[in-house]
Amino acid sequence: MGVNCERISYPKSSIGIVNNSNHDVHFYFALGGNNGIMYPDTVLSASLDPPFPVAKAGEIGFRDFGFSEEEIFKGIPSDTLSIYIFHPDTLAKYNWEKVVEEYMILNRYDVSFGDLKRLTWQVYYPPNNRMEDIKIYPEQK
Secondary structure, three states: OOOOOOOOOOOOOEEEEEEOOOOOEEEEEEEOOOOOOEOOOOOOOOOOOOOOOEEOOOOEEEEEOOOOHHHHHHOOOOOOEEEEEEOHHHHHHOOHHHHHHOOOOOEEEEEOHHHHHHOOOEEEEOOOHHHOOOEEEOOOO
C-alpha cells in the first residue's frame, strides 16, 4: 500500500492528509472560528463537533478552505497551524467529552506555512521521513 507522493491536482486552497495507514482517519484543522481552537492553544475544545472529514485508508483526504494558502495563515497569529488526526474507532466508541478529557488523538502536527509549502501542502499519516522537521505530538521516536 502507499499513496503517490506527488501533489494531486485539487484546489489551491486545500491541505491534504495522505493516509498511508490501513485504516481511515478523521482530521481537524485548528483555525479558530466559532468554538474552535488555535495554536498555541492545543487543548481540544468541548464544543467542537465531530465527525470530522475523513482520509480513507490508502487515499488522500483534503479540506478546501475556499481561499488561498497564504490567506489560510493570515488569520493565524503565530504562523503555526495545528492539525489533529483521530482514529474513527475512537470517535465511534467514546463520547467527545472523554476524547477531550483524555486527549485521544493519534497525532497532532504543528506546522508552519513554510513546512506546508515544503511538503507541497500535504501531511502524512503515519508521519514519514518527509515530516522529520515537523513538531509532532506525541513525539515520534
